[in-house]
Amino acid sequence: MTEFRQPSPRRGTNLPKMGDFNLTVILDAIRRTPGGLSRVELAQIVGLSPQTISNISRRLLDQHLIVEAGKEGTGPGKPRTMLRLNPSGMYAVGVHLDPAVLTFVVLDLLGAVVRHSRITTPPGTDPRAVIDTIAGEIKRIILDSGVDPDRIAGLGVASPGPIDLNEGAVVDPPLLPGWDHVGLRDGLAEATGLSTLMDKDVTSAAVAETWAGGPSGEGSFVFMYMGTGIGCGIVLNDEVVRGTSGNAGEIGHIIVDPGGALCDCGQHGCVKSSAIPQVLVAQAEAAGILNGSLQDRSAPAVQERFAELCAIAEAGNDAAKEIIRGSAVLVARAVSVVTNALDVDRVVFGGPFWTCLSAAYLELVPGLVEANSATRRIHGIEVVGTGVGEDVGAVGAACLVLEHTLAPRSQRLLLGD
Amino acid sequence: MTEFRQPSPRRGTNLPKMGDFNLTVILDAIRRTPGGLSRVELAQIVGLSPQTISNISRRLLDQHLIVEAGKEGTGPGKPRTMLRLNPSGMYAVGVHLDPAVLTFVVLDLLGAVVRHSRITTPPGTDPRAVIDTIAGEIKRIILDSGVDPDRIAGLGVASPGPIDLNEGAVVDPPLLPGWDHVGLRDGLAEATGLSTLMDKDVTSAAVAETWAGGPSGEGSFVFMYMGTGIGCGIVLNDEVVRGTSGNAGEIGHIIVDPGGALCDCGQHGCVKSSAIPQVLVAQAEAAGILNGSLQDRSAPAVQERFAELCAIAEAGNDAAKEIIRGSAVLVARAVSVVTNALDVDRVVFGGPFWTCLSAAYLELVPGLVEANSATRRIHGIEVVGTGVGEDVGAVGAACLVLEHTLAPRSQRLLLGD
DNA sequence: TTTAGAGGTATCAGTGACCGAGTTCCGGCA
DNA sequence: TGCCGGAACTCGGTCACTGATACCTCTAAA
CATH class of the missing domain: 1.10.10.10 (Winged helix-like DNA-binding domain superfamily/Winged helix DNA-binding domain)
Incomplete structure (x- = not known):
């Protein structure tokens, strides 16, 4: 229960420490x-x-x-x-745990990246080893950044979903075998000694946009995160929507291609079965655009193949272009579902695969979303790319800390340790 | 911008009048x-x-x-x-403008219906006449209720979407010809002299649930409104989601039946083209369950035919039952899209057609939603019927006033006059 | 009947955040 | 040099809340 009072000698401990x-x-x-x-x-x-x-x-x-x-x-x-x-008034560290790569950033108060680094995610199924690797790299990057450790407000972690926000745990994401109910938040808090916040990657990306994205991060918007999977972060009235367990933004099973491929959920043409990079790569392989058929379905392999596909499209291959444009149409349908359900007037695209996709998407998506908008008679829907860059996940993770410490809205968020 | 201060001599007029x-x-x-x-x-x-x-x-x-x-x-x-x-400490009047019927309620502070009435919506395309009818009936129902007019906090109106919340206008809803950018809110405020709030019907229904729905109206939930169309109201952390223009909850074009009928949006198997009452009635006619084919596609006619279909199903006709059960499966898919996108853990069904549907839906929907839940490993999703009854729309409209006057969260909402 | 224990009211000094009015600071212009 | 106007600070007062204390009320048990 929230109430306001004069902060005379505090009764409970439930008030934000930083006064007013x-x-x-x-x-x-x-x-x-x-x-x-x-x-x-x-x-x-x-x-x-x-x-x-x-x-x-x-x-x-x-x-x-x-x-x-x-x-x-x-x-x-x-x-x-x-x-x-004052940019150097406070700093925050962010990590993005991605199946393919670990990204680290140190952010200043403005949300600018002071230092960043990237290492490939250690293979294997032992979360403990990964947590230790992360903790080690965090210590290193803090040292390298030259920032006064006292000025570091905390650590944020972005993880793929599903997660259990209350427990601070990762709950068996598709591409992270072995990560079933792993207490990532507390594990990192203990290993680094920093107070730690955790969130889903797409939510973090949305927070990054609110904090470091400039005007496109204000008010209400949907952040479409184009990663190994496609998810979205939702911000309504400057407040991030997290949901009961921190898993808001799951849009993988929205049907966007009624005649499309069968999905593991039993339906045809879900986002997940027809528009994610892995599927586009497979399409390109089937069409002979990418030679050979990749057996390795691991995240880094897909990432590499997809970059290849994008390069081919960029070089002028029409078939490759068509695959990407096709995905734009499908993604636009998913976007419409969300924008219509929430009546938001801005969609921000971003994520690791966004750079390849931006040209085609920014050309096609706005018109499609506008046409499908239930409110097209009342207001338009802006479609933009994020200004935050490819590290949105990690930047957002760090922004979780800034948001938690400094944003007036922040209700709670479980603070580790 | 919201801030808190000691309510010493107020500077602006932007603070809630009712003090603290x-x-x-x-x-x-x-x-x-x-x-x-x-x-x-x-x-x-x-x-x-x-x-x-x-x-x-x-x-x-x-x-x-x-x-x-x-x-x-x-x-x-x-x-x-x-x-x-104190139930009689404050009252509010609510109207639900539905293409088929106008519902009026007087609510006490507890959200209990003190008096209600219903008249069929006057046919024709002149909003002015309808507004006058509404205003007249409001005066009558207030008089009949015997409530002290000074205790009436205001009037709430629920309208089908799309609406323009900022203007307080109805923007050309499918079944209300002639209602294009009609200033319903201000029109009624002027005609009745009551301070007036307006919202979309599905949003109002959700507000009704928060105010008068007991435990199922707490926290976060999605209110599935089963009316002439199907829409939803969204409540996150005890706060209603309205969207930029008050049109949140448009889920009519979510694809739920990939092999289904063609929709006016160009896709196949949208909610709107495969699960709304009008379609179910048509299916029943085609299957010979309802004799004859109704030419009249007006709202009251559909309502009547649908009641007939429900009665037949109730009486044990398997084909009729199957049509209803089929719609439950489709609606469950739409529900899953929304619950997954927002990670809510409760779905509340209601609306004028809910009574007929409840048995079949409460049997089928929970299992389907659970199975499609992205968070099924983390938390369950509760599916319940509203306790508010068939007048949810009107009750919710009145609750808008109570919420606006008494709820601590209420940010703003344009108060007419 | 007394006593213990809990709910609720009254009073008062103290605190923190706020506001209004007056004052000081700072630059351009006559 | 002095004047003016806007920005920002100083000072005293208000308001809601807290903590402490005292007191009254009510009930059950001794």
């Missing part, structure tokens, strides 16, 4: 404005009195979360002193 | 507990000090929103005096 709610509100306002804001502007925007803004600003300055950056004045009068986020 | 936030929090706590709560219990639950609870309770008692109702004590000591909502 309004503090996070104004921090958020500063964060969301590219050029920073002056105190007066803040007063107008958030509705608090100038004095209060001044007081809160001072506290933020004391915590080194913001800095005074230059003055800006037109007419007569004292020029306004602009307040900006 | 914590007041609504404790009102909400009382509302959600069937037997009411004592002051001590409230103190424990919301975390405020006993004195503060006492003070707020007094304010609520002064406003007649709650009453002291009986005492409850086991051991020695003074028994606790229970606080309950």
